[in-house]
Amino acid sequence: MCKLRLKILASIAMITLLLQGCSMMPEEEELLPPPVKEPEAVEYTTQVIERGDIVNTAKGSGNIGSKKQYSLSFTYRSGYLKSMNVKLGDTVKKGQLIAELDTDSLEKDIQKKQLEIDKIKLELEQLQDQDPSNELERKKLKLEYLEDRKKQFPDEALELDYQIKDLKLEIKDMENQDGDNYSVKVKKKDLEIAQIDLEDLKLTRDKSQIVAPSSGKITYMEEIGIGDYVPALKTLVKVSDPSDLILEYTGGYALKMKVGMPVTATVSGKTVTGEVVTTPSDFPAEEQELRKETAFIKLNKVPEGVEIGDSASFEVVLEQKEDVLLVPKRAVIQYMGIYTARVLSEDNIRSEKDIEVGIETATQYEVISGLEEGDIVILE
Structure with missing residues (x-):
């Protein structure tokens, strides 16, 4: 009984201690609601669409050349090069x-033909010195002889007939003419034929030479040595006429150039104006493959001292318009041929608009449609 009472008292004491411990713990603080954070305002770099002028230019460099340039070759024959x-x-x-x-x-053939002509001339002089009347009598006697022989030898009649016929024509010609006899005329014809042959040989020799068609400067030479075989029509030399200088440009911009486009060029430290005078499509058909990216620029005034081969820089106006809508390139996204402008409304709402563009420069587009004057675009 006494043990039971002790257990009860111990339990009461423990409960009392627990209750006192709970009373000593701090009270929990009430949780506060999280603060509401205002979103930061988005700031854009913008620009207002305005009207203005736009000029698309291209810059390049080239060399001073000649509009009159001659490509020289052996036109009519091939052969081995004797001299350059x-x-x-x-x-x-x-x-x-x-x-x-x-x-x-060929030179030997020319010499032989000249000797043949000299020989014919001597024979002609000899014939002209003879008495025409004696020659006529000799031919008549020969005719009588041939006719008698024809009677005596019928087997030779066919051959004799040809000789008799020719002889009668000669006699008739001599009787009717007041000047040269038949033999002289024939010899003169021989001389004429020989002289024609000689001229043909000389012409062939001349075709074996290349001569300058104009005064100028050698601006190109094929690498070829004496004794090398040269095909006909192969360009060996180019001669440029310095009296008609141009600025020659080769490059991709040539395909965008048109005749009449204004140009500003700098050559020998001096700035001059000019214009495009020849584009790739203006060259002859046989040169278009070679000149497919070549343009000629005519300078209004060539500075003194400038020579063929000198270098020059230039700027050409490819396109230009006045009073058009302009949008900065920084405000436009271009993807697969579609141009989209980033636009900001009055209430600061961002949107995108597809636009149609025209002239393009390094920094701007011409706006054909899709934007209006006063629109605000976002630059990024």
């Missing part, structure tokens, strides 16, 4: 011998 009488950069005069093919065999 100029070098790159030489100045030549019209008619000056540039190059020639080996014509040793």
Whole structure:
């Protein structure tokens, strides 16, 4: 009984201690609601769409050349090169011998033909010194002889008939003429034929030479040595006429150029104006493959001292318009041929609009449709 009472008292004491411990714990604080954070305002770099002028230019460099340029070759024949009488950069005069093919065999033919002509001339002089009346009598006697022989030898009649016929014509011609007899006329014809042959040989020899068609400067030479075989029509030399200088440009911009486009060029430290005078499509058909990216620019005034081969820089106006809507490139997204402008409304709402563009420069587009003057675009 006494043990039970002790257990009860111990339990009461423990409960009392627990209750006192709970009373000593701090009270929990009431949780506060989280603060409401105002969103930061988005700031854009913008620009107002306005009207203005737009100019699309291209810059490049080229060399001073000549609009009159002659490509020289052996036009009519092939052969082995005998001589090359100029070098790159030489100045030549019209008619000056540039190059020639080996014509040793041709020279021999010319000499032989000249000797043949001299021989015919001697024979002609001898015939002209003879008495025409004696010649006529001799032919008549020969005719009688042939006719008698024809009677005596019928087997030879056919051959004799040809001789008799020719002889009668000669006699008739001599009787009717007041000047040269038949033999003289024939010899003169022989002389004429020989002289024609000689001229043909000389012409062939001349075709074995290249001469300067104009005074100018050698601006191109094919690498070829004496004794090398040269095909006909192969360009060996180019002669440029310095009296008609142009600025020659080769590059991708040539395809965008049109005749008449204004140009500003700098050559020898001086700035001059000019215009495009030849584009790739203006060259002859046989040159278009070679000149597919070439344009000629005519300078209004070539500075003194400028020579063929000098370098020059230029700027050409490809396109230009006045008083058009302009949008900065920074405000436009271009994807697969579609141009989209980032636009900001009056209440600061961002949107996108598809636009149609025209002239393009490094920094701007011409706006054809899709935007209006006063629209605000976002630059990014």
